[in-house]
Amino acid sequence: MADHSIKGKVALVAGGAKNLGGLIARDLAANGAKAVAVHYNSAATKSEAEATVAAIKAAGAKAVAFQADLTRAAAVEKLFADTVAAIGRPDIAINTVGKVLKKPMVEISEAEYDEMTAVNSKSAFFFLKEAGKQVNDNGKVVTLVTSLLGAYTPYYAAYEGTKAPVEHFTRAASKEFGERGISVTAVGPGPMDTPFFYPAEGADAVAYHKTAAALSKFSKTGLTDIHDVVPFIRFLVSDGWWITGQTILINGGYTTK
Numbered sequence: 001m002a003d004h005s006i007k008g009k010v011a012l013v014a015g016g017a018k019n020l021g022g023l024i025a026r027d028l029a030a031n032g033a034k035a036v037a038v039h040y041n042s043a044a045t046k047s048e049a050e051a052t053v054a055a056i057k058a059a060g061a062k063a064v065a066f067q068a069d070l071t072r073a074a075a076v077e078k079l080f081a082d083t084v085a086a087i088g089r090p091d092i093a094i095n096t097v098g099k100v101l102k103k104p105m106v107e108i109s110e111a112e113y114d115e116m117t118a119v120n121s122k123s124a125f126f127f128l129k130e131a132g133k134q135v136n137d138n139g140k141v142v143t144l145v146t147s148l149l150g151a152y153t154p155y156y157a158a159y160e161g162t163k164a165p166v167e168h169f170t171r172a173a174s175k176e177f178g179e180r181g182i183s184v185t186a187v188g189p190g191p192m193d194t195p196f197f198y199p200a201e202g203a204d205a206v207a208y209h210k211t212a213a214a215l216s217k218f219s220k221t222g223l224t225d226i227h228d229v230v231p232f233i234r235f236l237v238s239d240g241w242w243i244t245g246q247t248i249l250i251n252g253g254y255t256t257k
Contacts, residue, residue, distance in 0.1 A: 002138040007032030011092035014039040017049035019194040020226045021096035035062035035087035071118035076126040093131040096144045102200040120162035138181035140237035145188040150255035174245035183244035190224035190251025214253025
């Protein structure tokens with residue numbers, strides 16, 4: 001019988017410097033992971049990555065940070081290789097990388113579309129590809145998507161449209177990796193109370209999002225709290241291993257599928 005606990009496991013968290021990714025990385029260490037690799041995108045988040053690494057070490061786990069632009073397949077391959085060299089083959093691989101664009105379709109440039117595709121689709125595909133090559137048998141792989149995949153709404157075509165392929169990547173990967181006991185899931189949080197959310201939204205939109213979920217009035221901000229998402233991630237990479245090939249929306253009833 002495979003061991004599905006987090007204790008003693010090696011984890012890689014892409015986009016693990018801050019916000020939800022940073023909290024996931026710290027939570028894995030707090031729940032017994034022996035080593036966590038923290039990926040960050042650029043020098044702008046280096047200090048936050050270092051703070052997360054320090055917190056992981058304080059929890060008793062080994063930690064390393066790697067900078068990489070994951071829109072290049074070679075960089076994704078190197079991230080996994082560097083992780084293996086530094087802390088061993090990962091048992092858990094979590095990709096929180098993403099970019100939001102809220103804009104009418106008629107105003108979206110080719111350059112903007114290409115960037116959204118690279119960040120939200122291409123990087124996710126090659127992260128899953130490398131996870132399939134490098135994650136240990138009976139491992140767990142999770143990709144962050146968005147609850148907008150269950151929405152009927154304008155202005156997010158480039159965001160939800162470039163996250164949508166990850167559902168199909170997840171299904172295919174779960175089938176292909178399943179013979180090795182690896183579970184593969186996608187998780188779509190609702191609008192989260194983080195700095196990632198507010199720049200894309202005007203005041204009216206923020207007010208709407210804060211009341212749109214069925215459980216909004218029971219949330220401190222009305223939005224999805226990252227602390228309410230992390231326990232589901234923890235479950236999926238441990239006792240929830242039997243869930244695979246699924247996209248799970250965690251949003252207090254903001255959207256459903």
